[in-house]
Amino acid sequence: MARIGGLKILLQLSSVTKSFGAVRALKGVSFDLRGGEVHALLGENGAGKSTLIKIVTGAHRPDGGSIEIAGQPVRHLTPSTAHKLGIACIYQQPALFPDLTVAENIALRLEPATAARKVNWRERRARAAELLQRIGADLSPEAEVRSLSMPEQQLVEIACALGAGARIVIMDEPTASLTQKEQQLLFDVVRGLRAGGVGIIYISHRLDEIFQLADRVTVLRDGESVGTQLVRRTGVAPVSNQTELAAHAGPENGDRRDACPTLTESELIKLMVGREVSHIYPPSEAEPGEVVLWLKNLGCAASGVKNVSLAVRAGEVLGLAGLVGAGRTELARVLFGITPADAGEIQLNGKRVTIRSPREAVAQGIAYVPEDRRRHGVILELPIAHNLTLAIHRRLFPGAWLRFGAERQMALEFIHDLDVKASGPEAPGASLSGGNQQKTSLARWLATKPRLLILDEPTQGVDVGAKSEIHRIIRRLAREGLAVLMISSDLPEILGMSDRIGVMRGGTLVAMLPGRSAAHEVMAAALGQAR
Amino acid sequence: MDTERHGFKTLAFRHETVLLFVLVIEWFYFHSVGPRFGTLDNSYDILRHSIEIGLLALAMTPIILTGGIDLSVGSLLGLCAITFGKLWRDAGLPIPVAAACTLCVGALAGGLNASLITWLRLPPLIVTLGTYSLFRGLAEAITRGVDTFTNFPPSFLFLGQERWLGLPAQAWIFLVVAVAVWLLVHRTTFGRSFRAIGFAPEGARYAGIPVERRLAMVYVLAGVTAALAAIIYTARLGQAKADAGTGYELFAITAVVLGGTSIFGGVGSVHGTLLGVAAIAVLSNGLVHARQPREVAGMLTGVLLILALSGSVVPKMLATWRTRRQIPREIQQSNTT
Numbered sequence: 001m002a003r004i005g006g007l008k009i010l011l012q013l014s015s016v017t018k019s020f021g022a023v024r025a026l027k028g029v030s031f032d033l034r035g036g037e038v039h040a041l042l043g044e045n046g047a048g049k050s051t052l053i054k055i056v057t058g059a060h061r062p063d064g065g066s067i068e069i070a071g072q073p074v075r076h077l078t079p080s081t082a083h084k085l086g087i088a089c090i091y092q093q094p095a096l097f098p099d100l101t102v103a104e105n106i107a108l109r110l111e112p113a114t115a116a117r118k119v120n121w122r123e124r125r126a127r128a129a130e131l132l133q134r135i136g137a138d139l140s141p142e143a144e145v146r147s148l149s150m151p152e153q154q155l156v157e158i159a160c161a162l163g164a165g166a167r168i169v170i171m172d173e174p175t176a177s178l179t180q181k182e183q184q185l186l187f188d189v190v191r192g193l194r195a196g197g198v199g200i201i202y203i204s205h206r207l208d209e210i211f212q213l214a215d216r217v218t219v220l221r222d223g224e225s226v227g228t229q230l231v232r233r234t235g236v237a238p239v240s241n242q243t244e245l246a247a248h249a250g251p252e253n254g255d256r257r258d259a260c261p262t263l264t265e266s267e268l269i270k271l272m273v274g275r276e277v278s279h280i281y282p283p284s285e286a287e288p289g290e291v292v293l294w295l296k297n298l299g300c301a302a303s304g305v306k307n308v309s310l311a312v313r314a315g316e317v318l319g320l321a322g323l324v325g326a327g328r329t330e331l332a333r334v335l336f337g338i339t340p341a342d343a344g345e346i347q348l349n350g351k352r353v354t355i356r357s358p359r360e361a362v363a364q365g366i367a368y369v370p371e372d373r374r375r376h377g378v379i380l381e382l383p384i385a386h387n388l389t390l391a392i393h394r395r396l397f398p399g400a401w402l403r404f405g406a407e408r409q410m411a412l413e414f415i416h417d418l419d420v421k422a423s424g425p426e427a428p429g430a431s432l433s434g435g436n437q438q439k440t441s442l443a444r445w446l447a448t449k450p451r452l453l454i455l456d457e458p459t460q461g462v463d464v465g466a467k468s469e470i471h472r473i474i475r476r477l478a479r480e481g482l483a484v485l486m487i488s489s490d491l492p493e494i495l496g497m498s499d500r501i502g503v504m505r506g507g508t509l510v511a512m513l514p515g516r517s518a519a520h521e522v523m524a525a526a527l528g529q530a531r
Numbered sequence: 532m533d534t535e536r537h538g539f540k541t542l543a544f545r546h547e548t549v550l551l552f553v554l555v556i557e558w559f560y561f562h563s564v565g566p567r568f569g570t571l572d573n574s575y576d577i578l579r580h581s582i583e584i585g586l587l588a589l590a591m592t593p594i595i596l597t598g599g600i601d602l603s604v605g606s607l608l609g610l611c612a613i614t615f616g617k618l619w620r621d622a623g624l625p626i627p628v629a630a631a632c633t634l635c636v637g638a639l640a641g642g643l644n645a646s647l648i649t650w651l652r653l654p655p656l657i658v659t660l661g662t663y664s665l666f667r668g669l670a671e672a673i674t675r676g677v678d679t680f681t682n683f684p685p686s687f688l689f690l691g692q693e694r695w696l697g698l699p700a701q702a703w704i705f706l707v708v709a710v711a712v713w714l715l716v717h718r719t720t721f722g723r724s725f726r727a728i729g730f731a732p733e734g735a736r737y738a739g740i741p742v743e744r745r746l747a748m749v750y751v752l753a754g755v756t757a758a759l760a761a762i763i764y765t766a767r768l769g770q771a772k773a774d775a776g777t778g779y780e781l782f783a784i785t786a787v788v789l790g791g792t793s794i795f796g797g798v799g800s801v802h803g804t805l806l807g808v809a810a811i812a813v814l815s816n817g818l819v820h821a822r823q824p825r826e827v828a829g830m831l832t833g834v835l836l837i838l839a840l841s842g843s844v845v846p847k848m849l850a851t852w853r854t855r856r857q858i859p860r861e862i863q864q865s866n867t868t
Contacts, residue, residue: 338736362739376737381730381797390727390738393720400719444738 007034009071010168010199011056011087016065018051021433023461025051027223028065033168033199038190040202040210040231042272043220049203052220053170056201057089058082070167088161089170094153096145102156103128103141109160131159135189151182158189169193170201173324175209187213205323207268207527219271226271269520272491281496282475284515288499289314292349292483293335293452299343303330304507308344312452312483317474319498319515320487322526327507328487329371332454335485336368337361349451362391367445369438371456371487377441378429385411385425387440392447414443418473435466442473453477455486459493471497491519546791550806550839557813565820573816575699579691579767581812582705583608583760583776585805587783588790589712590756592804593749595787596716598729598796599648599655601750604757604783606666607640608776611761613670616680616771626687634758640666641754645747655750663780670773680771691766701763708756713801725749729796786811789836810835 011033018026026048033039043049054060055067058077067074069085077085096105106128128141137155145153154174161169171190175183190200190213202214210217211231218228293312299305305327312318320328334341337355346353348364355361361368370376378387388411389396396410397403411425418439422432429437438458445453458474459467474497478484488494494501495517503511503525511525561568587604594601614636618629640662647658690700716722724745727735736742757776765771790807792799814835815828 336737357741358736358739359741368737370737375731376734379727379731379734379738382727386723386727390723390735390740393723393740397720400721402718402720402723448739 007036009033010035010069012068013052013055014066014068016052016055016062016067018055018060018062023434025223026055026062029220029223029225030065031218031225031228033201035167035197035199036194037215038194038200038202038213040204040214040217041220042204042210042217042268047220047272048223049220050172051223053089053172053201053203056082056168056170057087083164086165086167087170088164088166088168089172090154090157090161090174092173094150094157096153096156098144098146100145101141102132102139102143102145102148105145105156106131106141106160106163110163127163128159131163132156134162135159135192137189149182151186154186155189158193162193166198168199168201170203172203173205174202175204175206183209205527210268217268219268221272269523272523281493282472284317284475284497284499285479288316289481290349291347293485294347294350295344296347297344298331298334298341298346300330300334300339300341302342303327303333303339305330305334305341306343307508308504310502310509310512312485314451314481314483315478316499317478317484317486317497319494319501320485320504321489321491321494321501321522322504324489326504326526328504329456330507331504332368332370332456332485332487335361335452335454336366362448365449365451366454367391367448367450367452368454369441369445369456369458371460373434373437373441378432378437378444380430381428383426383428384415384420384422384432384440387429388414388425388444388447391444410447414447418443419469433466435462435470438462438466438470439473442470446477450482452483452485455484455488457488457490458486459488459490491522494522495519546839547800547803547806550790550803550810553835553839554806554810554813557810557817561813561817561820565817565822568817568820573820575694577812577816578702579699580816581808582699582701583764583767584779584782584786584812585705585808586708586756586760586763587753587779588786588804588808589708589801590749590753591780591783591787592712592790592792592799592801593716593722593725594655594753595784595792595794596722596725596729596796596799597746597749598732599746599749600659600784600794601644601655601753602659602780603640603644603662603666604753604760605776605779605781606663606670607637607754607757608761608764608779609773610640610666610670610673611637611758612765612771612775613673613680613773615762615765617673619683620680626684630762633762634755637754637756637758637761638751639754641751641757642747644754645750648750649743649746667773667777670775674773676773678773680765681769683765683769688766688769691763691768701767704759704763708759709801709805716801721745721748726797729793729798782811785832785836789839810839 009032011031013029013031015028015030016026017024017028029048029052031052041049041052051060055062055077058079058081061076067077069087074081074085097108100108103124107124110127111124125141132139132141132155135155135158137152137159139148139152139155145156148156158169174186187209190202193200202210204210214231216228216230219226290313291311292314293310295311296309298308308331310318320331322328330339333339335346335355337357337360340354340356346355348366353364355364355366358368374380379390382390385407389407393400396406408425414420415422415425420432420436420439420443422436429440432440442455442458455474459470462470471493474484474486486494486497488497495515499515501513501515501517501522502509503513503522505526505528510528513521513525567573587608590604591601611633615629615633618624618632619626622629624632644655644658644662647653647661648655689695693700695703716725724735724740727738727740728742728745732742760779761771761775764775786807787799787804788794788807789810790800790803790805792803811832814831815825818828818831819825
């Protein structure tokens with residue numbers, strides 16, 4: 001406490017609010033960052049982390065609240081003023097020019113963009129080398145960025161941030177695509193930055209990283225901060241990942257100075273997940289029928305899905321939990337024929353099938369409501385009616401002739417049935433709110449009268465009202481005998497909606513839990529800390 | 532934005548209406564400066580001269596609707612004209628058989644474009660830029676650059692030079708193709724798929740639309756249409772040369788874009804294309820009657836294109852600008868409701 005308290009406050013957000021349309025992304029969040037600390041930001045997907053980050057980097061302007069940087073109130077934070085004030089953000093996917101060298105990329109960020117200037121190559125190279133050396137990166141300034149690995153590219157980004165004199169560095173899931181070893185290298189660099197007085201906002205889903213690296217942690221939930229805690233006060237000393245895992249075996253582990261580290265983790269998970277969830281969700285009344293989908297050792301090398309075996313019954317909602325990048329969407333894409341399977345077996349209603357394209361998947365009675373509804377779920381420029389009938393051209397329009405009356409009729413029915421708020425069947429998809437777009441996407445697939453419905457993040461970015469409506473619709477569909485495979489990163493949703501919960505990690509199914517499992521069990525399996 | 536826009540105001544700002552207005556002005560202007568412009572003979576002349584480009588523009592419309600482009604149709608017209616001449620004169624096939632074979636060659640050439648675009652997933656611009664040179668090169672190789680096919684029988688030349696039921700004979704073929712393409716684009720699920728693909732190819736795929744098959748269809752169709760245009764071209768001029776149809780692809784694309792079809796795909800209409808063809812054809816014919824040099828035609832077509840496009844874009848930009856200023860109020864409303 002004393003250590004943190006003695007550090008200078010670099011960034012202070014007070015009661016910051018931000019809404020997108022009717023969705024309140026941030027409901028008065030206060031947050032502070034001090035020089036020389038790693039401040040972890042935790043929360044489920046959609047808790048408001050990225051909105052908060054975008055406010056700090058100037059990409060979004062807050063609706064209310066105040067921002068102070070190094071003690072100075074800042075009114076209109078834009079990306080360029082944020083840059084000038086020493087705020088840098090390092091994303092999961094570095095945004096560098098692959099065809100240019102490291103030195104050129106650094107120069108592009110740091111040198112003023114004045115016209116007709118003679119390039120001093122030697123100075124460029126020297127500066128790049130100096131910056132890389134300061135973060136202890138063993139990289140040649142001459143190397144083409146294309147030839148660098150992902151963590152090496154991240155190092156270049158960090159060098160840029162350092163060169164720009166960044167005092168506040170934001171790292172958004174920097175380790176998502178790193179190996180264990182690369183991760184440790186990155187951590188060393190982060191510790192170096194901290195020692196140099198830089199304040200680091202660190203976003204990660206991996207709890208073990210938080211315990212290794214962070215000084216404090218702030219947990220966001222539903223757009224609110226549910227508390228900032230000192231990580232060291234909860235008693236976890238920085239230890240390597242192996243001892244961290246070993247510590248789960250028991251508190252008698254010699255390296256540990258505290259009594260029960262697992263308690264801290266589960267505390268954190270509880271903070272993230274929050275409220276008791278069961279009663280907001282419509283109760284399951286499913287009596288599972290026959291097996292609709294049956295997978296055995298399903299794999300697809302191209303998308304990293306391997307060895308998935310599971311069964312989904314009619315009338316059942318099977319929730320698929322896991323971290324972002326665990327292979328859930330990839331599995332859905334395999335089932336829907338977008339990236340066809342190259343190993344294992346798929347059976348539908350007891351019959352072995354091969355699915356090589358979405359068209360074949362549709363013909364087999366599979367419907368997929370994709371995660372990215374603006375790119376894949378609805379065609380924004382087309383009217384709702386056209387969107388709704390896109391997957392049932394053959395059935396609704398025999399002989400390929402459009403029947404506008406029948407189409408309009410069907411659209412009106414679905415709009416009424418799912419309570420889509422739109423000016424009419426002619427309204428383009430872009431005019432709808434997120435929730436209504438999602439309903440339109442769902443309606444398109446219900447129109448195909450599927451046997452298996454795959455839902456990918458069905459309520460992501462959807463406001464609370466539409467969310468519970470979508471949940472009721474899912475329940476109703478299951479009751480009507482549909483087999484539902486529901487991918488969600490929203491843990492309460494998984495817990496509240498699923499009859500069974502499959503947990504994926506690293507492209508494969510690692511656990512199958514009963515529907516009434518506790519949040520921390522699911523989270524533990526997803527994080528790879530089961531048993 | 533508001534979607535149920537009916538009534539005069541919408542109709543007046545529709546691209547097609549603007550274009551029709553331009554066409555009428557063109558007509559009256561040339562009528563006043565060139566005494567022979569308004570005669571029936573001249574109208575037939577305009578019609579005859581615009582039919583080959585018109586056919587190519589009709590075939591180009593679905594392609595551009597899918598967000599693609601076909602630069603090879605003009606070259607293919609040349610290749611098909613040569614093929615037709617070769618089959619008739621050197622292989623000794625009767626005209627109808629030679630014509631049927633030419634249509635098949637057109638389909639094959641379109642199929643080549645289609646397979647490169649759908650299988651190898653190469654951009655249509657690159658693929659058809661390649662076949663643009665390839666088809667023309669083939670035509671020149673077959674004729675060694677000098678051979679010309681002439682002396683076609685009068686029964687064949689009738690198709691390009693005489694009238695039937697009061698109209699130039701080829702106009703009837705054009706009419707049939709125009710109606711067929713209009714129905715395809717505006718009244719069938721195929722047209723609907725073209726638009727979906729043009730707006731969002733991935734979105735269309737996720738909706739279970741066989742994107743590759745639909746794309747193959749439009750390019751093969753363009754190949755067949757180019758072959759048909761080649762036959763009509765040969766009949767009109769009474770000769771087939773390797774340089775037939777040079778530059779026609781750009782006229783066709785200009786007509787389609789002038790007709791209001793978005794080069795980015797999704798938006799557009801066949802009747803717009805027909806108006807576009809007419810506007811260009813009347814302009815280039817009218818300028819001759821107004822005793823202007825031919826070169827002016829190209830210049831004015833460019834001006835017309837830019838004017839017509841800005842004519843329909845500017846009101847839209849104004850509308851967006853206005854709604855953008857209204858956004859704060861709208862958000863307040865949606866929050867209270």
